[in-house]
Amino acid sequence: MSTIDPAQARAERVERLRSSPLRPAALTAVLVATGLAAAALGAGVVAMLDSMRISKLNGVFATWESRLDHLFWLFPVGLCATIALVLLSTLLARAPSAGRLRYPVVGPLPVAMVGIATGVTWMCTRLTAPVEVGVRTDPSFGNDETWGTTQWIWYRADLWWPVLAWALAVAALVVAVVVRQRHRARSARIAHLLEAGRIVPGEVTEALPVPSPGSAGAAGRMTVRFTDPQGTDRWVRPMCRISAGELPFVGAEVAVLCDPQAPADVRRIFVGPRGARAASEFERWLL
Structure with missing residues (x-):
């Protein structure tokens, strides 16, 4: 039995954390960690997709083994870590007085998108090479097939996957900057109206x-x-x-x-x- 309300005690601990002078440094560190965790997530996604990619490029009786199979673990670990760090950064960023989010520059979602794009770009340099470029080889029966459009698209995934990831990351950054500017303008209007x-x-x-x-x-x-x-x-x-x-x-x-x-x-x-x-x-x- 306790003489202190557990909910009130938790709220007081959270408030002390938000009011701590170390909060800005801790928030920055968490955002950096979010980017690293998201990079692992992006790399893990590519590691999983590489198995599908190589199955499209090689024949049925050729090898479908991906050189990235041993990196599958990056996806679940990166996903769980990214979610946990985003929640932690939200807790740290909530201003003690107004209860609103206050990030140093941008929030965790744009940071995570940049991290994912970085991980995707790095892992795309390690994609498994097909047995023969342009041909789905059949080493058992010799029924080789020339690649079609689909196979060529999968083959050039090392180019368009990073481009797509970075396009989404840049879009997230632009949206974050625009929203931040609007919030600043709104805060400036409030400050002006309090005077005039x-x-x-x-x-x-x-x-x-x-x-x-x-x-x-x-x-x-x-x-x-x-x-x-x-x-x-x-x-x-x-x-x-x-x-x-x-x-x-x-x-x-x-x-x-x-x-x-x-x-x-x-x-x-x-x-x-x-x-x-x-x-x-x-x-x-x-x-």
Whole structure:
């Protein structure tokens, strides 16, 4: 028996971890480890596909043995390690005050995509060579077959697999950078409105769905009615992600940060918990 709530004790340990001055260094180390684990995952995927590739290039009675068979273990190990490290980096990146993710440059998914592309590129240099290029040899009966388009595509997998992997990695990086820039611009708008805008009370007219028991919270659109500084009633439906402990119900009062010069501009309207005054409080519910 214990006199301390286990759930509260776990929450306090997590909060101490997030508030530690070593958190940025630990997060960077975890992201680097994520890239390495993802590289192993990418290499493992190629090791598995090489067996299929060589079976398409060699005849039925020729050897189908892949030189990468002994590296199959890279796939399950890399997959499990990547998933675990992504979850750990998410825990470390969640800001103590606002509960939002804060990564040094990019998050774990783009890092993992770059790692996978690196692993694929490296392993593609080790693909098994066919018995004879251009021919599916039949050493038993001599019924050799000239390669068709499919066989040539499989043969040149050492080129297009890395190209495909890097194209996906670059796309993930571009998306991550664009999202990060949008978040920065949104944070800048909030900071500006806290100086030049107005905070007015709002009322929830349509709440988020009640989360299932044990859920961390709910996400979706919440409808809020407020009266702008000119006395006009307005309704706004921001996309929100709110923890179960502070989920507002219909009729609950919330804080609305708006621009008196452009009260209809939904990009300059932010909703936070009742009594919100700091930027982190208006960022807390943003999705």
